[in-house]
Amino acid sequence: MLVSNRAATRRPLDSRSPQLDTEQCNCSSCGSEESRRLFTEVYHLGKARAELGIVKCRQCGLVYVSPRLTPQSVEKVYQLDTATTISDEYCWSGCMDGHRFHHLLHKLKRLQPSGRLVDVGCGGGQLLAEARRTGSWELFGVEPSPMAAKLAAKHANCTVWESTLHESPLEIDSVDIMAMIGVLEHLHDPLGTLRYAHRLLKSDGLLAVYVPNFNYLRLKDTGPVAWLRSRRWSNLHPQEHMFHFTTQSLTRLLRVAGFELVDVDIGYPFLRGGRVKRCLKLAAYGAVRGIWKIAGVHCGGIECITRRCEI
Numbered sequence: 048m049l050v051s052n053r054a055a056t057r058r059p060l061d062s063r064s065p066q067l068d069t070e071q072c073n074c075s076s077c078g079s080e081e082s083r084r085l086f087t088e089v090y091h092l093g094k095a096r097a098e099l100g101i102v103k104c105r106q107c108g109l110v111y112v113s114p115r116l117t118p119q120s121v122e123k124v125y126q127l128d129t130a131t132t133i134s135d136e137y138c139w140s141g142c143m144d145g146h147r148f149h150h151l152l153h154k155l156k157r158l159q160p161s162g163r164l165v166d167v168g169c170g171g172g173q174l175l176a177e178a179r180r181t182g183s184w185e186l187f188g189v190e191p192s193p194m195a196a197k198l199a200a201k202h203a204n205c206t207v208w209e210s211t212l213h214e215s216p217l218e219i220d221s222v223d224i225m226a227m228i229g230v231l232e233h234l235h236d237p238l239g240t241l242r243y244a245h246r247l248l249k250s251d252g253l254l255a256v257y258v259p260n261f262n263y264l265r266l267k268d269t270g271p272v273a274w275l276r277s278r279r280w281s282n283l284h285p286q287e288h289m290f291h292f293t294t295q296s297l298t299r300l301l302r303v304a305g306f307e308l309v310d311v312d313i314g315y316p317f318l319r320g321g322r323v324k325r326c327l328k329l330a331a332y333g334a335v336r337g338i339w340k341i342a343g344v345h346c347g348g349i350e351c352i353t354r355r356c357e358i
């Protein structure tokens with residue numbers, strides 16, 4: 048889902064050495080122009096390249112990419128380089144992995160057992176298919192990738208609009224539950240999309256969000272180990288992940304958009320790979336969940352349920 052950011056300023060392509068179009072931007076959460084550079088990553092797409100910066104807002108602590116690829120450049124990434132994107136794995140490799148949404152959907156069912164549930168950026172339809180088994184909601188999907196949208200409609204047996212949320216035919220004040228699983232980090236303007244979701248939801252509507260946790264990614268994918276594995280200081284996928292959240296920066300953004308926190312938890316992991324890898328992932332999930340419950344330190348994927356409130 049690609050949404051332009053009005054606050055961004057564009058840098059034109061250099062005709063002498065092919066570069067992907069990039070843009071500078073301010074913090075999407077507080078609007079501050081002041082940030083500190085954490086990493087620089089040079090991204091290559093064929094012969095074209097782009098120097099991308101991962102920065103931290105000095106005011107509110109949100110980590111985001113600036114300069115970043117423009118929406119047009121990101122579209123080229125998805126069209127020409129999907130084999131190396133995280134989105135590709137979410138859309139296809141994990142399409143039968145719906146049970147990872149089991150806990151989330153049962154929580155939603157207790158809070159809102161019926162009504163219209165819309166999965167925004169539904170990928171291959173994993174959550175929708177599991178929602179059909181779990182509850183009695185009227186299900187819809189929104190997915191800009193044509194291939195993923197078709198797969199989701201078939202997999203979950205429901206209407207899936209091949210569009211962004213803004214382009215979908217959803218009406219104001221018409222949705223009971225909205226899910227954005229692995230979506231916000233991809234957007235150029237997550238606050239704008241959350242504010243539009245706020246308009247589409249009914250007065251007591253629920254919004255469920257999952258994002259990767261920057262604190263975990265920083266341990267796993269940055270520093271000397273990442274450098275030895277890939278010759279890069281960061282593996283944060285800045286070509287497609289424009290934002291890197293912690294529980295603090297995510298809940299702040301949700302609050303600014305008009306949502307109050309109902310529940311925050313560790314997101315269930317994507318289980319791919321061989322049996323040993325899957326077992327290790329589940330063991331790590333149990334350990335991280337234990338740390339969260341005992342010490343209150345959240346270093347796993349961030350899963351939030353929020354409720355729309357008046358602003």
Ligand SMILES: [Zn+2]
Pocket residue numbers: 074075076077078079104105106107108109
């Ligand atoms: Zn900020």
